[in-house]
Amino acid sequence: MNLELIIAGALLIALTFYVLTGGADYGAGVWHLFARGARSRAYRALIDQALAPIWEANHVWLIFVLVLLFTAFPPAFTAIVTNLHIPLTFLLIGIVMRGASLAFRYADVPFGELHTQWDRLFALASLLTPFWLGVAIGTIVGGLPAVSGNFVATYISPWLQVFPFLVGLFTVVLVSYVAAAYLAVEAVDERLIEDFRWRAIAAGLAVLLLDETVLLASRNGAPILWDALTGTAWGAAVQFGTATAGLAAIVCLWQKRFRWARLCIVGQVTLTLWAWAFAQFPYLVPPQLTIYNAAAPTLTLQWLLLALGVGALLLFPSLYYLFRVFKQQAMFGHDDPPPSGEQRRKGGHT
Amino acid sequence: MPDLLAARSLMAMSLGFHIIFAVVGIGLPLMMVIAEWRWLRTGEEVYLTLTKRWAKGTAFLFAIGAISGTVLSFQLGLLWPGFMAWAGPIIGLAFSLEGFAFFTEAIFLGLYLYGWRRLSPAAHLGAGIVVAVSGAASALFVVLANGWMQTPRGFRIVDAQPTDIDPVAAMLNPSGLFQVPHMILAAYAATGFVVAGIHAFRLLRDPDNQFHQRAFVIACVVGGVSALFQPVSGDILANVVAKYQPAKLAAFEGQFSTESGAPFRLGGIPDLEQGRLRYAIEIPYALSLMLYLDPHATVAGLDAVPREEWPPVGVVRTAFQIMILAGIWMATVALWGAWLWWRRGSIVRSRRFLQTMVVTAPLGFLAIEAGWTATEVGRQPWIITGVMRTAEAVTPMPGLIVPLMFFGVLYLFLAAVVAWVLFHQIGSSPREEPLRRNRGETRPKELTVRAYGTEKKPE
Numbered sequence: 001m002n003l004e005l006i007i008a009g010a011l012l013i014a015l016t017f018y019v020l021t022g023g024a025d026y027g028a029g030v031w032h033l034f035a036r037g038a039r040s041r042a043y044r045a046l047i048d049q050a051l052a053p054i055w056e057a058n059h060v061w062l063i064f065v066l067v068l069l070f071t072a073f074p075p076a077f078t079a080i081v082t083n084l085h086i087p088l089t090f091l092l093i094g095i096v097m098r099g100a101s102l103a104f105r106y107a108d109v110p111f112g113e114l115h116t117q118w119d120r121l122f123a124l125a126s127l128l129t130p131f132w133l134g135v136a137i138g139t140i141v142g143g144l145p146a147v148s149g150n151f152v153a154t155y156i157s158p159w160l161q162v163f164p165f166l167v168g169l170f171t172v173v174l175v176s177y178v179a180a181a182y183l184a185v186e187a188v189d190e191r192l193i194e195d196f197r198w199r200a201i202a203a204g205l206a207v208l209l210l211d212e213t214v215l216l217a218s219r220n221g222a223p224i225l226w227d228a229l230t231g232t233a234w235g236a237a238v239q240f241g242t243a244t245a246g247l248a249a250i251v252c253l254w255q256k257r258f259r260w261a262r263l264c265i266v267g268q269v270t271l272t273l274w275a276w277a278f279a280q281f282p283y284l285v286p287p288q289l290t291i292y293n294a295a296a297p298t299l300t301l302q303w304l305l306l307a308l309g310v311g312a313l314l315l316f317p318s319l320y321y322l323f324r325v326f327k328q329q330a331m332f333g334h335d336d337p338p339p340s341g342e343q344r345r346k347g348g349h350t
Numbered sequence: 351m352p353d354l355l356a357a358r359s360l361m362a363m364s365l366g367f368h369i370i371f372a373v374v375g376i377g378l379p380l381m382m383v384i385a386e387w388r389w390l391r392t393g394e395e396v397y398l399t400l401t402k403r404w405a406k407g408t409a410f411l412f413a414i415g416a417i418s419g420t421v422l423s424f425q426l427g428l429l430w431p432g433f434m435a436w437a438g439p440i441i442g443l444a445f446s447l448e449g450f451a452f453f454t455e456a457i458f459l460g461l462y463l464y465g466w467r468r469l470s471p472a473a474h475l476g477a478g479i480v481v482a483v484s485g486a487a488s489a490l491f492v493v494l495a496n497g498w499m500q501t502p503r504g505f506r507i508v509d510a511q512p513t514d515i516d517p518v519a520a521m522l523n524p525s526g527l528f529q530v531p532h533m534i535l536a537a538y539a540a541t542g543f544v545v546a547g548i549h550a551f552r553l554l555r556d557p558d559n560q561f562h563q564r565a566f567v568i569a570c571v572v573g574g575v576s577a578l579f580q581p582v583s584g585d586i587l588a589n590v591v592a593k594y595q596p597a598k599l600a601a602f603e604g605q606f607s608t609e610s611g612a613p614f615r616l617g618g619i620p621d622l623e624q625g626r627l628r629y630a631i632e633i634p635y636a637l638s639l640m641l642y643l644d645p646h647a648t649v650a651g652l653d654a655v656p657r658e659e660w661p662p663v664g665v666v667r668t669a670f671q672i673m674i675l676a677g678i679w680m681a682t683v684a685l686w687g688a689w690l691w692w693r694r695g696s697i698v699r700s701r702r703f704l705q706t707m708v709v710t711a712p713l714g715f716l717a718i719e720a721g722w723t724a725t726e727v728g729r730q731p732w733i734i735t736g737v738m739r740t741a742e743a744v745t746p747m748p749g750l751i752v753p754l755m756f757f758g759v760l761y762l763f764l765a766a767v768v769a770w771v772l773f774h775q776i777g778s779s780p781r782e783e784p785l786r787r788n789r790g791e792t793r794p795k796e797l798t799v800r801a802y803g804t805e806k807k808p809e
Contacts (some may be wrong), residue, residue: 053460060453065421065451070434071442078435081427085747092424093760099417100764107410109774124653156745238429296439303443304517311450318457325461325468 027179029126094129134171138164163221371415377541540714542573547711634782
């Protein structure tokens with residue numbers, strides 16, 4: 001197997017981890033927009049407890065994606081950061097606002113009335129960041145031909161299209177969906193569990209709907225995706241798999257089997273991401289830059305792979321330890337047959 | 351404003367903002383771990399309080415550092431795509447390793463901050479040590495990457511493209527290897543001095559407060575020892591600069607013409623027209639002696655390089671002087687502290703020393719900002735010394751004044767909130783003499799509430 005391919009695989013895995021962990025942290029923030037009245041306090045407590053120990057670690061996956069991209073595939077990185085300067089700047093602003101508002105909220109300073117403002121900023125930034133990430137991804141899959149036109153043609157029209165915006169919307173709903181499922185597992189308050197159960201079901205239906213909409217829009221917006229998913233056997237299989245996982249997740253949510261639901265959702269999201277990646281294979285940035293022609297020299301890739309291997313030996317046990325300590329019940333527990341609040345609370349402290 | 355200048359200003363702003371939090375993320379965990387170690391050794395609860403308070407500060411400042419670092423990793427590409435396309439395969443390895451160090455730091459900081467009741471004391475201290483070590487490791491890799499921009503290694507240029515790339519040789523470039531200890535010592539010195547200054551300020555009003563005494567001593571040891579070693583590492587680094595970037599060193603020292611037996615010049619105003627430094631105080635032969643251990647050695651001046659390859663002499667020279675003076679002052683204060691400890695057995699009883707520490711507090715960060723300015727502006731007009739000019743690397747995207755203004759406002763806003771949060775965190779530190787276990791008359795409850803920051807938040 002080629003080095004380029006392995007590193008491209010690592011890139012995809014890092015992105016998948018980012019969406020499933022860091023993305024879910026943003027999704028949790030999106031639900032904050034819907035927190036109203038007395039329950040918003042309980043909700044805030046839940047999200048604080050869920051996010052505080054892990055959000056920074058989850059965020060690092062994005063840094064990894066960037067670093068892998070510019071180390072192993074510099075021309076692809078350059079094409080993306082040049083043409084997508086504007087949406088990436090919006091993405092960056094969202095990241096800064098979300099991170100800063102979390103840091104300020106956790107700083108335990110009596111902000112008084114301002115606490116509400118931080119919450120609002122947190123929720124808004126949590127909404128915008130995945131949106132712009134989705135826009136960037138949607139633009140890339142649609143293709144970034146090397147244009148030497150005017151400002152608008154180079155820096156605006158590639159992303160100011162229906163398809164990238166649909167992908168942005170899809171990303172927001174997707175991460176909200178993941179977050180709702182995670183929070184339904186982690187919540188101990190019966191009413192919160194119900195809240196997130198219904199939110200997850202609603203978001204799940206929206207994801208299924210948007211999934212199809214994005215696919216239809218890709219016919220014009222990203223032909224490479226359309227051709228692969230509708231014109232090949234594996235494309236049909238992936239579509240079938242994604243839809244099955246999505247429907248199974250909704251059934252599990254309905255039956256309050258939250259851990260099974262979460263598993264299905266993780267599968268669904270992973271399939272969605274990987275379907276996109278495989279659809280545009282071997283292109284990193286269609287229509288010109290592929291994994292092969294954009295790859296860095298072999299020695300760089302060899303050292304990078306060595307660093308990734310050694311780093312992974314360090315990273316995954318550490319991550320396991322982190323989640324083992326803070327997410328014991330959520331990650332490694334079981335669904336309680338009759339989910340009564342008392343039992344769950346006990347479980348949370350083991 | 352031309353786009354190149356806007357891009358440079360934006361990058362400088364982002365780095366200048368980030369470096370403060372990055373430095374605290376290296377220095378504060380070390381002090382936090384020392385305090386926790388003292389707590390485990392002595393069982394004095396004041397050390398536990400101190401650990402938790404420093405941990406609180408670390409948590410907050412690390413988070414700001416993490417997001418400002420994310421901004422940088424994006425802006426490297428957003429502003430300098432030409433540089434990243436060229437340099438990515440060469441220095442990407444250093445950034446990847448830095449990524450792992452950052453990951454480790456984030457993971458174990460989460461464990462440290464929220465794992466007080468879930469980890470055993472030894473595991474908790476261990477997590478803290480991992481945070482401190484990986485913080486320094488992040489600095490190691492990032493500074494190695496920066497060093498490569500000063501002294502690029504590990505490639506050959508064929509048709510304006512790098513070939514025969516060797517990422518390890520690139521990482522182990524001469525400038526980087528000597529910048530690393532200088533930067534890490536700077537981080538410890540700056541954090542130590544600023545924390546010591548804060549506690550000294552409190553001790554001046556509340557001299558018997560054991561919380562502040564212990565905090566002051568730990569911060570002074572961390573800051574003072576580093577400040578003593580810093581001039582040595584700086585001198586070694588200056589030799590490297592003299593060898594590989596003579597124009598930069600000439601700008602540092604205001605050395606316009608090549609001469610043997612060069613003096614060390616203090617102060618003065620560079621006169622670019624006439625090519626000399628006016629009104630400087632000169633210490634004869636000192637520069638030649640410091641650089642080459644020979645009073646008659648020849649030091650290359652700015653005249654050794656073409657005029658268009660000069661860095662902006664005024665800025666570089668001023669920044670360098672500020673750094674040197676701040677460093678010398680800090681080392682002197684550290685010596686004074688060592689003398690106090692040796693002669694009187696205590697550094698917390700001398701009011702004059704405490705007052706001096708208050709005044710000295712910001713100098714470490716001033717020196718870091720100045721030193722970083724000298725390093726990076728001194729590299730101009732190159733983004734990769736001798737290989738690529740900054741102007742060639744900038745993004746073709748026009749209108750960079752817009753993000754510059756926007757991020758300027760954003761950083762001002764963040765800085766204001768950070769200052770406000772720190773003011774509150776520091777302001778809520780215990781005023782009264784905190785408890786020791788064998789003293790009943792103090793009010794432990796109030797202390798713990800304040801120290802752990804669990805004041806009831808108004809909704």
